[in-house]
Amino acid sequence: MHAEIVMIGTELLLGEIVDTNATKLAKALRDIGMDLFYKTTVGDNEDRITAVLNQALDRAGVVITSGGLGPTVDDITRQAVANATGRKLVYSEELEAQIAARFRSFGRQMAENNKRQAYIPEGALPLANPVGTAPCFLSEDIRGRGFIISLPGVTRELEHMMTHVVAPLLVERMGGIRMTKVRILRTCAVGESNVDRAIADLMTTSNPTVGLAAHAGQTDVRITAKAETAAAAEALIAEMEAKLRERLGVAVYGAGEQSLPEVVGGLLKEKGLKVGVLDTLTGGKLAAELDAAGFGGCIARNVSVDSLSEASTVLEMEPSPDLGTDGGARLAASFAERIAPGGGVGLALLGPLEDHLTFIAVCGPGDLRLSEPSRHYRRNDYVRSWLVIQGLDWVRRAVLGQLRSPADWS
Numbered sequence: 001m002h003a004e005i006v007m008i009g010t011e012l013l014l015g016e017i018v019d020t021n022a023t024k025l026a027k028a029l030r031d032i033g034m035d036l037f038y039k040t041t042v043g044d045n046e047d048r049i050t051a052v053l054n055q056a057l058d059r060a061g062v063v064i065t066s067g068g069l070g071p072t073v074d075d076i077t078r079q080a081v082a083n084a085t086g087r088k089l090v091y092s093e094e095l096e097a098q099i100a101a102r103f104r105s106f107g108r109q110m111a112e113n114n115k116r117q118a119y120i121p122e123g124a125l126p127l128a129n130p131v132g133t134a135p136c137f138l139s140e141d142i143r144g145r146g147f148i149i150s151l152p153g154v155t156r157e158l159e160h161m162m163t164h165v166v167a168p169l170l171v172e173r174m175g176g177i178r179m180t181k182v183r184i185l186r187t188c189a190v191g192e193s194n195v196d197r198a199i200a201d202l203m204t205t206s207n208p209t210v211g212l213a214a215h216a217g218q219t220d221v222r223i224t225a226k227a228e229t230a231a232a233a234e235a236l237i238a239e240m241e242a243k244l245r246e247r248l249g250v251a252v253y254g255a256g257e258q259s260l261p262e263v264v265g266g267l268l269k270e271k272g273l274k275v276g277v278l279d280t281l282t283g284g285k286l287a288a289e290l291d292a293a294g295f296g297g298c299i300a301r302n303v304s305v306d307s308l309s310e311a312s313t314v315l316e317m318e319p320s321p322d323l324g325t326d327g328g329a330r331l332a333a334s335f336a337e338r339i340a341p342g343g344g345v346g347l348a349l350l351g352p353l354e355d356h357l358t359f360i361a362v363c364g365p366g367d368l369r370l371s372e373p374s375r376h377y378r379r380n381d382y383v384r385s386w387l388v389i390q391g392l393d394w395v396r397r398a399v400l401g402q403l404r405s406p407a408d409w410s
Contacts, residue, residue, distance in 0.1 A: 002035035004060035008067035010043035033178025044074040053084035061146035067153030069134040071114045082121040086142035132157035181233040185221040189393040217389030265295025274300035276339035278348040282384045300341035332361035333371035
């Protein structure tokens with residue numbers, strides 16, 4: 001048995017609101033072990049909603065809708081569900097009484113148009129909604145394709161109904177929960193295509209499954225496993241995680257909710273090291289992220305300026321007249337060495353120089369040295385974020401004693 005969710009509302013298609021309900025439904029289904037293969041969004045149009053629901057019933061045994069159960073003219077989910085399941089829309093005095101009682105509990109009288117909410121597909125199973133006025137229901141397809149569960153679009157009501165009514169109902173029909181566990185491995189500064197090349201064969205397994213999600217300077221590796229028990233699912237994940245870590249090596253900086261600034265700060269603190277930062281590229285963002293992660297005390301010195309000349313003045317250095325690729329790398333190395341605290345790590349994010357090139361250099365601990373061109377610079381948030389990630393990763397690898405040229409990173 002697998003599911004499809006159908007999110008209803010023209011406001012979703014217009015971008016007026018962010019569809020957080022779909023995320024909540026997806027997580028709730030994952031938690032009971034039900035596969036979700038499709039998510040569809042459709043506006044407030046009866047014909048289009050009906051067509052989408054028919055398509056959903058053709059490919060999923062369980063269809064869950066959100067939205068369109070209110071009292072207004074454009075709340076047409078009830079009629080569309082009736083159309084799709086081959087049933088008439090019928091009036092329920094019992095539902096009207098429930099709605100009226102709900103209004104009385106608020107100290108209000110039910111308006112005439114709220115009676116529209118007392119209509120549900122003939123033969124549908126009403127699902128009591130104790131936290132709202134919109135009755136929910138389960139309607140079986142008359143042709144036996146499956147069933148549709150219709151929930152409100154109001155997030156508070158949807159969450160309550162999913163947790164206390166729908167999830168238990170689905171578990172019963174599934175014959176019990178199948179545990180689904182997810183673990184995320186965090187990699188950085190290696191690129192999604194490089195990660196893919198390293199683990200492509202492992203991404204073809206059916207249980208556990210492995211997938212990638214790319215962000216600025218980072219690639220997450222997601223492991224998802226299903227089993228009858230949580231322990232069995234965790235065992236499947238552990239076996240796959242070991243294989244992935246063996247393939248990806250030092251590219252994996254953490255797991256779960258760990259952030260790179262937290263990991264780097266933790267390493268510096270564990271090793272009793274401090275870092276000095278010379279930054280002409282990110283506006284101080286790298287040091288700020290370390291500080292925000294609670295490791296500001298690991299920063300021995302932070303020089304964040306807008307130009308090479310300012311950096312030279314602050315650090316009392318003479319800039320090299322040769323600012324080509326080789327000269328830029330040497331200059332960055334000089335800055336990293338100058339900013340490094342005794343026995344610690346010096347990091348220089350330098351540029352942009354000729355042809356918009358940027359340079360990253362690291363010095364220490366010990367005899368570790370590396371300086372290379374990074375990327376063509378554009379003054380935008382994406383590039384700054386990418387440079388912060390790469391800079392922090394150079395510090396991490398230096399502290400671990402595994403610093404290598406980016407060209408060699410797997």
